[in-house]
Amino acid sequence: MEFGIFTIGDVTTDPTDGTTVSENQRIKNTVEIAKKAEEVGLDVFATGQHHNPPFVAPANPPILLANIAAQTEKLELSTATTLITTTDPVRIAEDYSYAQHLSDGRISLIMGRGNTGPVYPWFGKDIRAGIPLAVENYNLLYRLWREKNLDWEGKFRTPLGGFTVTPTPLDEVPPFVWHGSIRSPEIAEQAAYYGDGFFHNNIFWPTSHTARMVQLYRQRYEYYGHGTASQAIVGLGGQVFMRKNSQDAVREFRPYFDNAPVYGHGPSLEDFSTQTPLTVGSPQQVIERTLSFREWAGDYQRQLFLIDHAGLPQKTVLEQLDLLGEEVIPVLREEFAKGRPADVPDAPTHESLVIRHREGRDPIPGGGEGSRAFEDRQARAAEAAQNATQEGANRS
Template sequence: MPEQVEFGLDTFGDVTFDLEGRRLSHAETIRNAVEQAVLADSLGLDFFGVGEHHREEFAISAPEVVLAAIASRTERIHLGSAVTVLSSDDPVRVFQRFSELDAVSNGRAEVVLGRGSFIESFPLFGYDLAAYQELFDEKLELFAAIRDGGPITWTGRLRSPLEGQRIFPPIEGDRKLMTWVGVGGSPESVVRAARYGLPLMLAIIGGSPARFAPLSELYRKALAQFGHAPLPVGIHSPGHLAETDQQAKDEVWPNYRDLMNRIGRERGWGEATRSQFEGEAGPNGAMFAGAPETVAQKAARAIIAVGASRFDLKFSNGTLPHEWMLRSIRLYATEVVPRVRELLAERGYEPPAAIVPPIVGSSE
């Protein structure tokens, strides 16, 4: 049934300007992110994700703190990271922080683990970039063991071993912390998620979503080979909603351009152009910017192409004003999501694996 598909929102806490052109502080941006999540909850969306970054353009470096504040003001929406950079963190502490978030939110916590597309956290926390891949491999192995529960006995190369260690607090009830692995397009990362039996979140930020279909198929085959039952696949993509396609694109383009060019200068990319942006915002690109009907049609195609169980719109794009983002959230929740459900029903779409809601109970 189409209701098995969930719809969420992601933000990196991009530091924004207000409608008068004043740059907001990092603190103001964080408070606005909380208000955005409160609105998303009131409109019935399924998930609100907060990304971790350690650079000037983004205000949120400790997602769990912001998510705990959101949990205190919301009732049903699930709350998670987008992503948590596990490579430069400690798996024990990550689990503890999200277990506590799960407790204060009454079972609504999720975590998306990834290597991260930015590297600022490595020197900041004293990690060697030369071990970029090995750090994630080893820490994901440990996190998966912790998530399974019980005393942990584990030995790795880059972290001190654990011998019969119990991790507190545990997740409440007879369940596990909902844990996704965020992937940007690497087949090796897809197979790694399958090996540990963790749901897959595809970061589709460029090119056609359909080109990720082989990765989701690889994931499902790998799950079967590792002896796991089918698990959900999610989509994370940028977007912006307005009353018309032109308005949405005209609003998001200069903000998106400035952010991409700033990052591009660090990474040796060429300057972003409007024609490239128009291609990404077109029917076959990864930018979901437009009027509700345009975005709904595009989202339905992407969900079907990869066999997704969740679609998360990354609604923060550079310095977009808070007021525009609130409008985008409203249009997404009240017009896009119902229309996507209609389109999926018309096409007889059922996701290969549904997201099973948690059952919170006593752990005694």
């Protein structure tokens, strides 16, 4: 199981002293946070993708990820959101392949639709077509990474004729893709269809909703024949703020929570902590809350925490990383490993994906022979043929 952090890159005024870091400093701070994550023993650093204030998470994440790759050795570099709806799939294919080569395979992506309405028309898209855009664009991206001299035509993009991505993916194996969604079952279905991972960034939603989404993905993953439901590749988000003493954590974090982008000036800290995975308290409380995720999500592969937003000072964020690395993650690793069935896979790595590819075990989109999905397609085809025969007989 892999553990890490993700950033949304907000530039927010510190409500305790009125200071606001510059965009330049926030960007430099983000790089420092990623390097610190590797130093304290975390596995993953992920960045969002934004095109609007108050966020300076990159509009083109591979720029940041490549910079961090040059300054780290083992850290998996991921997006927390790659905007599959408003970013050209050709650019995604090219840019992330390039970053994959620069990082020696330490790149993965979490696809997302994005929920900032004005962004869609800025890129000539309609937010009402968010799901069809995500479906069509990912299908194109999937093929771009696996086919040469591709001829393609769809609804939302200029046709392609004889197109080949350069550079091609490292070792002919594309970066691993997670499909991220908060509320759309169609995206859980898409992840299962391709045999990809499903990431639910559940920082804004109650456990009951997240559990239903994860269960749907697991069921459909098995339906398409990629493995059993328990072998589906699941990732979860989370949000934490810690101090040695839980009362100190609540007192210190409250003004940041109350003024945070998105959920500030809404529910109380206490209500939000009850209704969502937000955990403000001691390291032990974070450990216990995170371990409880397995009760409703099953054994899963990736856990990412948000720790650096709402105007928190850089010194405080680095202290959070120390607490994660020294007191929280070692215990989580040990406890999550206990009772984990041997057939539950680890989080995919470039090395494991290369082996899978060379052994001919890549997932077949829509389900291969032997899957229930394949059997259902065969049954529908036979029924359609029978109906056509009957209609022909009736006409004659």
